[in-house]
Amino acid sequence: MPSSVIEEFMIIIAVVLLGLVLFGLTMTYFLPHELFSIAQQQASSLSSTSTLSVGPLLVSKNSGSAVIELYNPSVSLNISILVFAVPSYLEQDVGIIGPTSTPSFSVYLPNGQLAKTININSPIYDVGGGIIYDTPIMTYTIPVNEPVTVTVNNVNSNSILIIWILYYSNGYWFRIDYGFTGVPSS
Structure with a gap:
């Protein structure tokens, strides 16, 4: 075999x-980075066009409830909600604290049915x-665009509820909004 053929074969x-x-x-770096960037842009856009409404926390016998709605007239989709109770003195920190234990809460749709649960086993990002x-x-x-009723166990008149609205896109979870209940009423 001539050496030029071997050289060409080696170049190929x-x-x-x-x-x-x-x-x-x-595939290992640029594609995941691009998918994350697209998901982040979608979450940021949804966040900037949505409004979270949170009703007062009603406390009765060591449990509490509140009505919550994420309003955005330009979309029709499902999002996820996470609710956890914290002492009311942490009200100024609601944007930076997360649940410290597994929250015990339930969410009911307008028709009275319990909403479907979903387990998140990956990191949750902010829109930044x-x-x-x-x-x-x-x-x-x-x-x-539909109000839901949230019930939470182990709350009292010194508690507030922190609400996280979560959006899933391209394999990533984002907190697109958050809010909290005001001073509880009985």
């Missing part, structure tokens, strides 16, 4: 290997791209 193998390396790099929660947690799936 090198080009193929280089192409495979570049393809692998694209930072991780705000990284522990498996159960949430409920609810429709946008």
Whole structure:
């Protein structure tokens, strides 16, 4: 076999290997980064066009309830909701604190049916791209533009509820809005 054929064959193998390396790099770094960027933009857009309404916390016999609605007339989709109780003195920190234990709450749709649960086993990001929660947690799936009733156990008149509205896109979870109940009433 002439040496020029061997040289050409070696060049072809090198080009193929280089192409495979570049393809692998694209698939492992650039594609996930691009998918995250697209998901983050979608979450940010939804966040900026939505309004979270939170009713007062009604407390009765160590449990509480509140009516919550995420309003956005331009979309018709489902989002997830996470609710947890904290002492009312943490009210100024609602944007930066997360649940410290597994929340005990239920969400009921307008027809009185219990909403479907969903387990989140991946990080939750804020719309800026930072991780705000990284522990498996159960949430409920609810429709946008419909009020839901949330009930939470182990609350009292010194508690507030923190509500996180979560959006799933391209394999990533984002907190697109948050709010809290005011001073509880009995």
